[in-house]
Amino acid sequence: MYRSFVGNCLIREMEFRWHFILYSLINLIWMVLALVTFVFIYGHVSLIGSWTLPQMLLLTATFYFFDRVFDTLFEINFSRLNHLVNQGDLDLVLTKPVSGQFLVSLRYFSFASLFGAISMLGLIIWLIARYFWPLAPGELLIYALLLCFGLVIIYSWWFSTLLLVFWLGNIDNINQLFRPIYEVVRIPIDITGPILKPLLTFVIPLAFVATVPVQVFTRGANYYMLLYGLVAAAASLWLSHRLWRFALRHYTSASS
Amino acid sequence: MRKYWLIFKLNLVEAFVYRATSFIWFFCDFAPALVLVIFWVAVFAGKDSIAGFSLADMLLYYFGVMIISTVIIPHPAPWLAEQIRTGQFAPVYLLKPVSVFWERLCSQISWRLIRLLFTVPASILVGYLLQDYLGDFTLPLKRLSILILALILSFIGQLFFKICLGLAAIWFGDSFWIIAFWDMLMALLGGAYFPLDIYPPLVQSISLYLPFRYFFYFPLSIFLGQADSAGLIRGFLWLGFWLIVAGLTYRLVLTRGIKNYSAFGG
Numbered sequence: 001m002y003r004s005f006v007g008n009c010l011i012r013e014m015e016f017r018w019h020f021i022l023y024s025l026i027n028l029i030w031m032v033l034a035l036v037t038f039v040f041i042y043g044h045v046s047l048i049g050s051w052t053l054p055q056m057l058l059l060t061a062t063f064y065f066f067d068r069v070f071d072t073l074f075e076i077n078f079s080r081l082n083h084l085v086n087q088g089d090l091d092l093v094l095t096k097p098v099s100g101q102f103l104v105s106l107r108y109f110s111f112a113s114l115f116g117a118i119s120m121l122g123l124i125i126w127l128i129a130r131y132f133w134p135l136a137p138g139e140l141l142i143y144a145l146l147l148c149f150g151l152v153i154i155y156s157w158w159f160s161t162l163l164l165v166f167w168l169g170n171i172d173n174i175n176q177l178f179r180p181i182y183e184v185v186r187i188p189i190d191i192t193g194p195i196l197k198p199l200l201t202f203v204i205p206l207a208f209v210a211t212v213p214v215q216v217f218t219r220g221a222n223y224y225m226l227l228y229g230l231v232a233a234a235a236s237l238w239l240s241h242r243l244w245r246f247a248l249r250h251y252t253s254a255s256s
Numbered sequence: 257m258r259k260y261w262l263i264f265k266l267n268l269v270e271a272f273v274y275r276a277t278s279f280i281w282f283f284c285d286f287a288p289a290l291v292l293v294i295f296w297v298a299v300f301a302g303k304d305s306i307a308g309f310s311l312a313d314m315l316l317y318y319f320g321v322m323i324i325s326t327v328i329i330p331h332p333a334p335w336l337a338e339q340i341r342t343g344q345f346a347p348v349y350l351l352k353p354v355s356v357f358w359e360r361l362c363s364q365i366s367w368r369l370i371r372l373l374f375t376v377p378a379s380i381l382v383g384y385l386l387q388d389y390l391g392d393f394t395l396p397l398k399r400l401s402i403l404i405l406a407l408i409l410s411f412i413g414q415l416f417f418k419i420c421l422g423l424a425a426i427w428f429g430d431s432f433w434i435i436a437f438w439d440m441l442m443a444l445l446g447g448a449y450f451p452l453d454i455y456p457p458l459v460q461s462i463s464l465y466l467p468f469r470y471f472f473y474f475p476l477s478i479f480l481g482q483a484d485s486a487g488l489i490r491g492f493l494w495l496g497f498w499l500i501v502a503g504l505t506y507r508l509v510l511t512r513g514i515k516n517y518s519a520f521g522g
Contacts, residue, residue, distance in 0.1 A: 016429055023433035030440045037444070040454050041299065044306045049298050171276045173284075180287030187291060191298035 001098070002106065009109040024115035031064045031116060035123075049191035054131035055218050056188075061123045063186045063210040066147060066154075068117035074155055076110040078175040081162050086170045088254030101244045105159060132217040142226055143216045149229035150208035154182065156236035157204065163247040185209040205232040260358050267366035275370060282326055282374040289322040290382070292450075307454045312389040314451070319379075319386060320479045321448055326375045327368065328411045328475065329442070332360040336422025337431045343519035345426075350517075356510060360419055361412075399481060402488065406475040409495050414471050416502035420509040426517050446472030467498040 013020055035057055042053040051059070081104055084090040093103045128135070158178040165174050181204075184192065189200045189207040201207040208229050215222070271278055293315055300311040309317070336356075339345045349356050383390060395403070421438055424431035443449040445459075446468035452460055463469040474491040477483045483491060 018428060019430045019433055022428075023436065026433050026437045026440065030436070033440070033444055037450055037455075040456065041450070044454065045299055045303060048295075049301070168276055170274065171280065172274075173277050173280045176284050177280050180283050183288050183291050184294070187295045187298075192294050193297075196294070 005107055006109045010111060013111045020112055023112045027068070027113065027116040028119055031061075031120060034064070035060055049188055051188050051191070051218075054127060055214065058124065058127045058132070058217065059188060059210050059214045060186065061120050061127060062147070062214055065117055065120035065124060066150060066209050068113040068120060070151065070154060071113040072110050072117060073151075074105060074158070075113075075175070076108045077105050078158065078162055080104075080108070082165050082170065082172055082174050085165045085251065086254060090251060091253050094248070094251075100248070101159075101241060105155070128217065135217065136220065139216050139221055142221045143213045145226065146208055146213040146216065146229050149233040150210075150213065152233035153205050153208050153229075153236045156233075156240035157206075158182070160240045160243050163243050166247040166250045182206065182209075185211070202228075202232075205229070205236075208232065259354070260362050263354075263359055264362040264366050267363045268369065271367045271370040275373070278367060278370045279374055281331070281367075282371045282378075285325040285329065286322050286375070286378060289318045289325065289448075292321075293318045293386075307451065309451065309453065315386050315389040316393055316480060317451055317476070319382060319390060320476045322382065323375065323379050324407070324472065324476055324479065325448060326371060328407050328414070328472075330360075330364045330368075330411060330415045330418055332364060332415060333418045333422035333431065333435045333438075336360070336419060337425035337435070340423070340425040340517070341430060345517065346519050350514065356419060356423075357416065357506060361415060364411075364415060393481075395479070395481075399478060403475060403478045406478055406492070406495065409492075409499055410471045410475050413467065413495065413499040413502045416499075416506040417467070420502075420505055423509050423513045426513040441466070442468050442472060445469060447476060448472055467502070470495045470498055 038053065038056050038060060041048075042056070046052075048056060084093065084104060090100075090104075094100050096103065128140075161178045162174055164177070165171055168174075184196075184200065185206045189211040190197055192200060201212070205228075212222075212225055212229065215225075296314045296318070297311065300306065300314065304310065306314070336345070339348060348354070349359070418435075418438070421431055421435050424434050428434070445452070445463045445466055452463055452469065452473055455463075463473075470491060474483070474495060477487070477491075
């Protein structure tokens with residue numbers, strides 16, 4: 001089913017080829033400029049917290065890779081939930097013999113951010129080969145696993161914030177509510193201070209987006225964090241599903 | 257002008273009804289600067305000065321960014337692009353005696369007024385939390401008047417340009433990419449992301465000849481009290497120049513756009 005969704009979206013995307021090409025290009029320029037800005041900042045300092053320039057570049061590249069993958073999979077779907085709920089179109093989702101949460105979260109696939117994600121993956125590989133090689137056995141796998149846990153965690157928290165539309169009515173930018181909170185992951189979580197650091201590592205575990213995965217290469221694999229990431233991802237996903245079920249009980253539809 | 261007063265009042269009511277929407281946009285504009293405050297506190301650990309900025313200067317800078325971002329950055333483009341894409345542009349603007357600019361101006365001002373409900377208390381709270389760093393900061397009446405003038409001119413100039421970005425959907429079908437491009441340049445060359453002083457001289461020189469610096473960094477420098485008399489005159493001349501360019505660009509794009517516009521559906 002998901003393959004059909006992706007194929008359908010590819011056809012749709014190709015109707016706006018120039019938008020796809022130009023958006024991909026702008027996306028790439030934005031990420032490159034953000035990375036270059038850190039080079040300028042490190043012209044004035046040698047360390048930020050305990051982070052050197054290559055480590056900071058790897059963190060930023062990891063953040064952008066994560067962000068573009070997230071946009072590819074979820075962002076376009078999240079922007080549609082408000083419309084589904086307030087126009088009553090959610091009826092069509094709920095009457096299908098498929099998980100409603102799956103359909104509203106993954107029905108559309110955005111190719112516009114995919115080029116950015118691939119570019120950042122290339123940069124991550126180059127940075128690792130240039131500055132962090134050789135790696136200890138399993139470090140790459142742990143890095144990838146932690147990113148997957150981060151994806152599930154961010155999806156779950158972000159999705160949960162969208163559910164407010166079931167109570168608050170029409171909020172056409174509800175998909176942006178979590179973004180300012182999520183912004184904090186673009187900087188190393190361990191420099192955020194004694195209150196935010198544990199909060200963003202253990203309570204709202206946003207550190208799993210970039211900081212914790214990159215620390216695999218800078219401080220070595222931490223198996224406790226790997227285990228915690230698995231637990232946090234599973235708990236977040238479970239909680240988001242419970243909230244979805246709870247929110248559905250307040251759905252009254254809007255059609256005649 | 258009565259019709260625009262009515263449009264303003266209608267938008268004000270709408271913005272008040274959808275105040276959650278307004279809050280989220282405020283939050284999106286306000287929070288990134290808070291993240292950068294945290295970032296710079298870490299950068300300054302053990303350092304007295306970076307690119308001529310002390311930590312207090314830098315925190316004051318982002319305090320200004322937070323306030324100015326929420327007040328003077330209009331967002332008319334995505335809505336206009338959506339109207340064009342869905343064929344609603346003609347019923348709203350072409351079949352009624354309504355100017356695109358004035359209608360969008362009324363709408364943006366009303367939404368920004370409601371946004372002040374969040375901006376003012378949030379700024380007071382952040383100002384209180386950063387009081388150790390902002391202790392000497394004052395905004396005398398004369399500088400405040402100059403700042404308000406710069407903010408108004410910047411707001412109108414940006415509005416003209418951003419309407420053009422929205423109207424680009426007439427040619428491209430979707431103008432999201434060009435809006436993203438503008439926002440990127442504004443963040444980098446306007447100084448909303450990082451102070452322009454940390455960039456190399458070449459980038460700073462380029463920024464002198466583009467509008468972004470005058471739309472954002474110039475009002476910010478007035479807010480911070482960094483602009484001297486010569487800088488103020490130079491800044492206002494450039495701002496005036498870009499305002500005229502923006503107005504002429506708007507007229508050109510609108511005239512050509514209406515000739516090219518086509519809509520589908522019944």
